[in-house]
Amino acid sequence: MxxxxxxxxxxxxxxxxxxxxxxxxxxxxxxxxxxxxxxxxxxxxxxxxxxxxxxxxxxxxxxxxxxxESNPDAIHHMDRSKFPADMSLEAGVIVSFGGPGGSEIPGVVRDVAGDSVTVDLNHPxxxxxxxxxxxxxxxx
The missing domain is CATH 3.10.50.40 (Chitinase A; domain 3)
Known part of the structure; x- marks a missing residue:
């Protein structure tokens, strides 16, 4: 156009x-x-x-x-120690990660199992x- x-x-x-x-x-x-x-x-x-x-x-x-489409490569399993100790991590919580050039990338916690946190970086x-x-x- x-x-x-x-x-x-x-x-x-x-x-x-x-x-x-x-x-x-x-x-x-x-x-x-x-x-x-x-x-x-x-x-x-x-x-x-x-x-x-x-x-x-x-x-x-x-x-x-x-x-x-939801990209399975954008779903990450992370160790609980990667998050602030006082952060409430449960399914549905939105967390933010530093991206290129100082940008922020939002992620949604999908699951917490022991010390493993599943974060989905796909658009909600x-x-x-x-x-x-x-x-x-x-x-x-």
């Missing part, structure tokens, strides 16, 4: 079971979706490229086109079919 543009959208991210995983209306802060910079999957971009201010659009994407929504409910607030 030759022209880059961004959409500010209120967005609900809805899981297969109908529950809302995230809603920008709850925070009052619309999401910025950049078209043409390869930050979005081609399937996602194809759904929003024609949208204008005031448009509402609902669409469902397979996991591969939304947040990707990876592996899920996702329905996006968008309402365009502004085109930049």
């Amino acid at each position: 030759s022209d880059l543009r961004s959409l500010l959208c209120h967005m609900n991210i809805v899981l297969e079971d109908g529950s809302t995983a995230e809603s920008t209306k709850a925070t009052g802060k619309p999401a910025r979706l950049n078209i043409g910079d390869e930050s979005l999957s081609p399937a996602f971009e194809a759904q929003i490229v024609e949208l204008e201010v005031g448009d509402s659009h609902t669409f469902t994407l397979a996991a591969i086109d939304a947040f990707g 929504l990876a592996g899920h079919e996702i329905t996006f409910e968008l309402e365009v607030v502004q085109v930049i």
